[in-house]
Amino acid sequence: MMKFLPIPASWFKDRQLNFLLGVNLLITLIALVLSHGEFAGIDNLQSMASQLPEVALLALGIMLSMISGNGGIDLSGVGLANLAGMTAALTVPHYISGDDSPVLFTVAFVLLTLAIGLLGGLLNGLIIAYLRLTPILCTLGTQLVFTGLAVALSNGASVHVDYVDPLSEIGNGTLFQVPISFLIFVAALLLVGWILRQRPFGLKLYLMGTNPKAAVYAGIPQARMLIGTYMLCGLMAALSGLIVTSHTSSAKWDYGNSYLLIAILIAVMGGVNPAGGYGRVLCVLFSATVLQLLSSLFNLLGISQFFGDCAWGFLLLVTLAFAGNVRLPWRSRTKPAHVAAPPPPS
């Protein structure tokens, strides 16, 4: 466990993380002053924590696909999230009554949603690994397939999910004042972090993303790695879909159609290298919180959303300039530190 938590001294080595933490802190301070403390009220904190997971889970998927290198990206996340939620919303009530056995209903709902996510990810992985399609093209295609399926299943209208207490708790409930959806997100974050840092899978993924050719000669099973990665992406999308369905007690094919670009923005601002081989979950987390803090701050002050978009863009540019990137010349000197970051499997 000690190995898992990086010692504080090593934290200061990651310029990206320091920068993101600084920006988070700064925005929070500005928000506190401007809102006369209201920003730190429990209502607002809960509201922000429950808004964050939907898009941040998708960003984790983007991060995983980007790390795998070779132009890896998963554009199908939003479509898959909606399809997974919708399939469960349409199927489960037919077989299980939410009123009679709410727990069984919820368990079946969750499992079906996650299963669809894994299946969707498997499809992406198979196409990319065996048909050798560029990830961006493959996932663009599957995105349309997933979205189209969701439209066809629902005739384009929202699918209503009847109120079932345990299911509704997932998206709306709190545990010790912390939104359950946020706890799910934290669990996903820990899972991905654990896989990337502690498991051989993570080490192989970073190596494959850094140098695919070398990875092949090193005997890394590329096809299996790709399938695993995209299934993990699918799982993240399904979790996001589950939270959405529970949160809005409905599923709709076009919900969150603006999420894709935001998720990519979060990943890139979190220092994930779009060319592959580098990305930290902690940075992605703080990158997501920056965007959430900003957007909630703007809503609190009643500032136009267009200005919000503009601020996000500005922030991305500042991040790229100040926090540095693996590709900048002075950064390459410290590059080996990142590659060596995951400890060897014991």
Next chain:
Amino acid sequence: MKLTRFATALAGVSLALGAISLAQAAGDVTIVTVVKVTGINWFNRMEEGVKEFAKENPGINAYQTGPGQADAAQQLKIIEDLISKKVTALAVVPFDPPTLEPALKKAMDRGIKVVTHEADNEKNTDVDIEAFDNTAYGASLNEHLSACMHQEGKWAVLVGSLGSRSQVQWADGGIGNAKKYPKMDLVEPKLETNNDGERAYEVAKEVLRKHPDLKGFQGSSSLDIIGIGRAVEEAGLQGKLCVFGTGLAGEAGKFLESGAVTGIAFWDPKIAGLAMNNIAKMLIQGKTVTNGMDLGLPGYNKVTVSKGPGKGIIVRGAGWIDVDKSNYKQYAF
């Protein structure tokens, strides 16, 4: 050095934000109008109504906001932030009414008054305001279309979004009306245009390619008519096709001039914005709307009140405005 410059920039930003926050902090009663998407003419016009209301009621902080992108998720986030900001009342034009149910329920549980517009299926609302009966409006549009087509020929219906309930009701009202005329041949029922003028243009072009002998279009979203107008002009069919739909005179004017669009109908979003805010104010004061009441706004002089799907009521105004080439200039928005 870099850091100093950065700090200066941030200080500048925070000063600007400070000024904005001071401007916002007028009055304890806050009514926020949340629209489907900001930056389109329809909701810009609605904002004029909200601003007029704010001017008439200096004690109330009333303003309009909405997502920059047409996405139910973004609208939901704004509403959640406003709930935690503890506004006094919300006036919402839902992007997709069912999506907002849990959030609006939360708002009402916390004592926030909720007024909705274009959402007569919203359960968690105090008052839903409809400019008119949607089916009757769709039928009226279609009656104009049928008359123009001499009650015969192929026609198509476009809707902004199949999830947008009122637009679907208009389309269904039109389709229902056309059943009176056996020679009216509906070839494309409810093609979706994503509330996007560009997409509407592409869809209309495809329809014209597929059915060269098409005689009429009925549009639903205010952008459908723009897309259809462009496609008709491009095909050189001005005056040969009958095109009717919801639209704004300011946007559709040039197509009415060229004959690419035959006629449009609309209600004034500014009045709707005023009505929503006025009713929100009444709710805050503990009053409610009753059948036959005069809200003091054109089209809302004798409102019909009926029970909504939830605990709230539905208030319907009377009348829409039909406009063609001859009189669209009277409505400059």
